[in-house]
Amino acid sequence: MDLMQSQEQDAIQETVRSFLGKQLSLEKTRRWAEGDAAEGLDDVWREAGSLGFFALALEETAGGSGFSLTEEMILFNELGRSLAPGPWLGSVLAARVLGGAERAAVVDGSLPCALVTIRDADRFEVEGGRVRAQLSQVADAASARALLVYDAADWYLVRRDASWEIASQRSLDPTRVLSSLTCDSECAVVARGESARSLALTATILSCAEAVGGIERTVEMSVEYGKVREQFGQPIGSFQAVKHRCADMAVRAEVARSATIYATIALRDGVANAAHHVAVAKLLCADAYLQNGADNIQNHGGMGFTWECDAHLYMKRAHGFDHAFGPRATQLEALVAELRA
Amino acid sequence: MDLTFSPEEEAFRREARAWLEANKPAADERGEEPRQRAEFDRRWQRAMFDAGWAGINWPTEYGGRGASLMEQVIWYEEFARAKAPEPTTLFVGLKHGGPTLMACGSDEQKSFHLPKILSGEVVWCQGFSEPGAGSDLAGLQTRAVIDGDDLVVSGQKIWTSFGDIAQYQELLVRTDPEAPRHKGISWVICPMDAKGMEIRPIRTMAGHEEFCEVFYDEVRIPRANVVGAINDGWKVAMSTLSFERGTAFLSEQVRLAQLVDALVELARETPLESSPQRQVALEDEHIARRLAQCTAEVEALRAMTYRSVSRTARTGMPSAEGSLIRLFFSELQQRVCRLAMDILGSRILRWDVPRGEWDWVFHYLLVFSSTIAAGTKEIQRNIIGERILGLPR
Numbered sequence: 215m216d217l218m219q220s221q222e223q224d225a226i227q228e229t230v231r232s233f234l235g236k237q238l239s240l241e242k243t244r245r246w247a248e249g250d251a252a253e254g255l256d257d258v259w260r261e262a263g264s265l266g267f268f269a270l271a272l273e274e275t276a277g278g279s280g281f282s283l284t285e286e287m288i289l290f291n292e293l294g295r296s297l298a299p300g301p302w303l304g305s306v307l308a309a310r311v312l313g314g315a316e317r318a319a320v321v322d323g324s325l326p327c328a329l330v331t332i333r334d335a336d337r338f339e340v341e342g343g344r345v346r347a348q349l350s351q352v353a354d355a356a357s358a359r360a361l362l363v364y365d366a367a368d369w370y371l372v373r374r375d376a377s378w379e380i381a382s383q384r385s386l387d388p389t390r391v392l393s394s395l396t397c398d399s400e401c402a403v404v405a406r407g408e409s410a411r412s413l414a415l416t417a418t419i420l421s422c423a424e425a426v427g428g429i430e431r432t433v434e435m436s437v438e439y440g441k442v443r444e445q446f447g448q449p450i451g452s453f454q455a456v457k458h459r460c461a462d463m464a465v466r467a468e469v470a471r472s473a474t475i476y477a478t479i480a481l482r483d484g485v486a487n488a489a490h491h492v493a494v495a496k497l498l499c500a501d502a503y504l505q506n507g508a509d510n511i512q513n514h515g516g517m518g519f520t521w522e523c524d525a526h527l528y529m530k531r532a533h534g535f536d537h538a539f540g541p542r543a544t545q546l547e548a549l550v551a552e553l554r555a
Numbered sequence: 556m557d558l559t560f561s562p563e564e565e566a567f568r569r570e571a572r573a574w575l576e577a578n579k580p581a582a583d584e585r586g587e588e589p590r591q592r593a594e595f596d597r598r599w600q601r602a603m604f605d606a607g608w609a610g611i612n613w614p615t616e617y618g619g620r621g622a623s624l625m626e627q628v629i630w631y632e633e634f635a636r637a638k639a640p641e642p643t644t645l646f647v648g649l650k651h652g653g654p655t656l657m658a659c660g661s662d663e664q665k666s667f668h669l670p671k672i673l674s675g676e677v678v679w680c681q682g683f684s685e686p687g688a689g690s691d692l693a694g695l696q697t698r699a700v701i702d703g704d705d706l707v708v709s710g711q712k713i714w715t716s717f718g719d720i721a722q723y724q725e726l727l728v729r730t731d732p733e734a735p736r737h738k739g740i741s742w743v744i745c746p747m748d749a750k751g752m753e754i755r756p757i758r759t760m761a762g763h764e765e766f767c768e769v770f771y772d773e774v775r776i777p778r779a780n781v782v783g784a785i786n787d788g789w790k791v792a793m794s795t796l797s798f799e800r801g802t803a804f805l806s807e808q809v810r811l812a813q814l815v816d817a818l819v820e821l822a823r824e825t826p827l828e829s830s831p832q833r834q835v836a837l838e839d840e841h842i843a844r845r846l847a848q849c850t851a852e853v854e855a856l857r858a859m860t861y862r863s864v865s866r867t868a869r870t871g872m873p874s875a876e877g878s879l880i881r882l883f884f885s886e887l888q889q890r891v892c893r894l895a896m897d898i899l900g901s902r903i904l905r906w907d908v909p910r911g912e913w914d915w916v917f918h919y920l921l922v923f924s925s926t927i928a929a930g931t932k933e934i935q936r937n938i939i940g941e942r943i944l945g946l947p948r
Binding site for chain 2: 215216217218219223284362364433437440441449451452453456457458460461462464465467468471472475476477478479480483485491493494497498515546549550552553554
């Protein structure tokens with residue numbers, strides 16, 4: 215039994231962190247957020263592909279590194295910590311379910327796949343190997359060469375073609391560009407039944423991993439600020455009102471981190487009730503991210519309310535995370551159903 | 556990263572489980588009265604001692620099991636899973652006094668006291684807190700004047716659990732009133748039958764008498780009972796903290812999971828007063844969601860504890876993150892018990908019925924102490940803020 219990272223996993227973390235520091239720093243993300251997020255992402259994607267980031271969990275014979283979901287968790291921790299933009303999750307999942315040349319293209323970074331989960335207001339009609347779709351709130355559509363679509367039952371791949379019409383939408387979270395997208399394109403089912411459910415759990419737990427990175431960053435930001443910002447002649451972090459809020463943030467971060475690691479290992483190892491552990495992690499990560507996001511703004515005082523301070527970006531990510539793969543209420547209902555069974 | 560145990564560890568688990576199943580006494584034979592409880596605990600501790608299970612984390616040179624960290628994890632989990640009674644009256648000796656002697660005691664002190672503690676022969680109590688020194692322990696005022704071969708102690712201690720039935724007390728006294736607060740304190744073994752002591756039980760808000768206040772009126776204690784050096788007691792008291800490597804917490808955490816399971820059962824069979832059709836509590840959306848939240852948080856607690864143990868296994872040091880877990884645990888325990896009150900409704904107001912059926916009420920009252928005892932939640936938050944996060948004092 216061991217829930218800590220190995221040295222090899224520490225090294226993966228270091229590699230990802232240094233890559234993101236160079237290629238996808240938050241300053242750069244902010245600049246993109248002001249303009250066109252697609253610009254420049256191609257090169258970053260190729261480099262990420264060459265570093266093997268989209269294929270950590272694939273067998274070496276499939277062009278991967280032979281690692282597993284736990285190493286992907288580390289990748290997503292880092293992405294969440296730095297609020298990295300781009301269709302990471304869709305690409306990592308697509309590399310799992312595609313084969314042959316398509317997989318190779320995802321793995322080497324030439325086929326970024328945006329993840330779409332169908333919402334009530336969306337149209338997604340599949341017939342005879344084609345789809346007519348009218349989608350809203352698609353993240354990273356502009357930089358994507360394909361969509362990986364989950365309609366709560368099956369997973370589909372839609373390759374980009376001339377029919378795609380993309381119009382950007384104003385996004386709550388400026389680091390996650392949203393668009394509407396209509397298309398009439400070829401469409402293939404890539405996972406159904408048990409493997410579709412399993413892919414959805416993988417997607418959920420990697421979202422949790424991404425959230426954990428953000429949650430931990432909110433604690434760091436508050437602590438850093440609490441040490442340097444002075445009022446009444448002393449650092450505000452010495453006041454219990456601030457210190458104790460930071461302590462509660464740290465507790466929530468540890469709760470979220472531990473639940474996520476546990477569920478990740480359970481899912482990786484095919485433990486019988488892995489879906490339950492994933493629901494627990496999703497619920498507690500949402501609690502932690504939403505509350506830490508808000509507390510972090512409060513700890514930064516007036517600065518925390520500004521666009522310039524990064525605190526709001528984490529708060530906004532928290533809302534995006536909550537709505538990915540079922541918000542808090544959905545997770546709670548799933549757990550309630552288990553209790554009543 | 557791995558959730559499984561090795562084949563040797565699993566074999567250890569089977570051995571522990573089988574022994575506990577065959578030998579654990581039923582907790583309800585324990586009784587209420589402290590002396591009766593102590594007698595029960597002594598017999599149970601003796602049975603574990605004779606079978607080689609006592610002092611699971613004590614080194615073998617002191618008669619303990621000397622179990623590995625993972626074996627300790629397994630033992631504490633199995634102990635709770637078997638619903639084996641915790642010998643709480645022996646807690647201070649086994650978890651605190653004994654380990655302090657191992658770290659700082661003289662050979663004579665160790666060879667006299669450790670076997671008695673481990674075999675359950677003696678009850679120890681703690682004399683740290685004072686009316687004026689709670690969270691601010693270093694402000695303690697109980698004086699000890701050196702007079703020949705004796706210390707002469709005068710003052711008062713409080714919150715001394717089992718003070719009325721203990722044979723020994725780990726006592727912190729101020730031996731140098733001129734020195735800086737942390738420097739003038741000594742750690743002394745106080746025999747509870749010494750002349751000049753008066754012990755009065757304190758009734759808690761849960762209605763039971765477990766703590767005492769202890770008064771010292773020129774009590775003479777042999778100087779040979781000082782553990783470590785005179786005036787070095789603060790360091791001696793802190794030395795014990797590194798002994799507890801976070802594993803004992805596993806029992807409490809498994810017990811909390813059992814409590815939540817019991818709460819789900821309670822909700823399944825208890826009609827809810829606020830429901831017009833008197834549907835059972837589990838069918839109520841608000842109650843059911845709070846229950847689900849509690850089950851999720853209890854599971855996170857297990858993951859946190861495993862992570863903390865994993866960290867300790869790497870470093871060999873107790874992990875500072877223990878205070879995160881403690882804070883989360885104590886508040887969660889209170890939420891769970893509060894939820895039980897909301898499920899039970901107005902029947903909790905009548906408390907003259909047999910305890911067995913209503914121990915939710917007792918438990919609810921009891922856990923008010925869990926964010927106060929051994930460091931209030933405010934102190935825990937200070938520790939997290941300052942020692943883990945590095946915020947300024």
